[in-house]
Amino acid sequence: MLVVVFQTRIAETQLKIDKIESQIAAERDRYDALRLERSSLREPARLVAEATAMGMIPGNGTDFVSVDPLTVAQVLVSTGGVDPALLSVSHDPLVNYGAVKSTIGDRP
């Protein structure tokens, strides 16, 4: 009797594991699909088309403008200092990607 119960519990647990693994696989597929969509939305050709449709044109020429250091100082004073912690925030998408990859790996 104990053996039967034990075997049933094993089968039950395995079913749960199978279900979770298939959920992981589905979520991984969804993650990849979203990455593809995100990347496609950021596609340079699409951005150019969108910008052109909005009436924008490519920049024509380059000019370097020197700014009076006094003006720079006045702006800094009027706007206050910048929290260094904010400057160190990483927006590198590869950091997030690496974290996800290390988590889901290549589970079946």
Add this chain to the structure above:
Amino acid sequence: MTPRKPAPTRTPRTAASKRSAATSRTSSRSGSSRSASSRSAGSRSASSRSTASRAKKRSSVWSSRLEPRAAQEARVWRSGTARGRFRWFAGIATCLFALLIGWSVFVQVMNGGKLRAYGVAQRESNITIPAARGTIFDRDGNEMAITVPALSLYADPRAVLDPAATAHVLGQMLGFDAAAEAELATKLANQKQSFVYIQRFVNQDVADAVLSLNLSGVNGVSEPKRVQVAGGLATNIIGRTDPFGTGATGLELQYDKVLAGVDGEMVKQAARGRSLPGTSHILSQARPGTDLVLTVDRSMQFQTEQALLARVNELSAKGGNAIILDTKTGEVLSIASVRRGDDGVAAITAGNLAAVESYEPGSVAKVFSVSAAIDSGITSPDRVYEVPGSHTFDPGTEFEYTIKDAYPHELEPMTLRNILIDSSNIGTMMAAGELGSPKLHDYLASFGFGKLSELDFPGESAGILKAAVDWKGSQNGTIAYGYGFSSTSLQLISAVNAVANKGVYVSPKFVRATIDEKGSKWETPAGSTHRVISEESAATMADLLTGVVCEGTGTRAQVNGISVAGKTGTGYKIQANGTYKSDDGLRSYFATFVGFFPSKDPQVTILVSIDEPDRSSRDRFGGTAAAPVFASLTQMAIHELAIQPTPGDTGCPVGG
């Protein structure tokens, strides 16, 4: 048959002995004990219980008295038959036992492994866990090539009821032409097949529509598909995979083993095709492929491709190359090639022609010969040369060959600076001539010509740079200004980059980092470096090349507010007849501009070459065909990389 032994002890039978014998035979046949025969005799004679009892007793007495003798007689009488039967039985049993043992040995020992595997295969199924192929990112983490699940349609022909009708319906929905539809009908009619692809990687909506019809034998399966994002940007270096996801060209091929990862394996026990819960276990976990982070900037790549394509179209050119390098690291920020096809349409190429095709660099090579001359100390920018308008090699011989400067002039005193600024072939030849061919060869080799770069890119060309002893006749002069050796665009920009990078050659790079299976990012080793010319010589050259842009042949490469250094090159292409002029007396040009900026502290090096611009156009030279593209790419790079001029740098003087 075993012959019966004679019965010498047989004696005449009495009634009692006959009874006893009969009893004995009965006992023997029935296999029962003697008491059974007693019961049998008693039952026959008894008429009442007492009578039966007496008779039983009597019979028992008779039996006890008669048994030894009768049994002895019976044994003696049947001894030959029993032994024979026993021997037969024993022999057969032994044989059967031996056969059983032999079969057991055969099954368990000799054929055990195979049969065990067969048994396991009947109840277990091994499932490959495909490793996810690594993603290829640009330098900012934007996906360039990614593997995503996609639906493929397949059929089991054995389950297809009407192949022709099914093929027609599928053909209509999938947009097949008549030939493709007929081919599909043939495949569906092949009853020997259990799996045929109808179409791989079908659009999800179309696949859903097809599957909603519930056509008999038609199914869908999810497969990994390699997708190049951004409309195939940088396909020339990324390359492609085959339909099964294996690298076929470019970096996909070069890094195939790294990107592919390692497939895993899982075992599931199954009954009648259905997996049994609780029976699966993983033999080996799949290891995802390593991701590549390229040096390429996706936005810069797009703009480079578009600028080059537009210029090739403007000049009705055959094609062109454009490359942007990070001066200090050798990282390729963008690289593009355009080629006009047989249909007359110019398009971005899928092949990396900038690393594969080589050509004579023309006047850009003056950068290297003048650098060599300055670095070796035999000349200086202000040294004056008496430069004639033409020069004839091997006069009066069959090898006589006359060269001229690009513009006609009499014998003219020219400084080395002016020789470079005006791109004088003869002046350059005079300056490098003092150096000698062996030394010039060594400098050119040090600049990276004649050998493959460290890229190890599939199909990369080493170009041609012969040993100095093999330079014949006019080659001893023409190599100084770019005829007599060949290079790829990638070699050419890397060589100019050595001047920009303070005299140090740095190998170009396509891959900036990798991301392993654990998600850890690893920077690739920096490209190898070696010094070609001194820092002072490089600074001198940067100054001279700034002059080329401000007041020489490269003025159309100027950018407002920042100094640019560079060199024009207009090479004649060798024609089918082996000369630089076709049979109708016309030339084909290869127009190039290579430069870097800011001149005082270079951060970016750019090459633009236009292959066979319209020969009747004024814009067929390096300074007119390629330099304007260089200027626009420079401005783009300034915006993208937020490059500032060095303090005090305001670009070329107004009117310069």
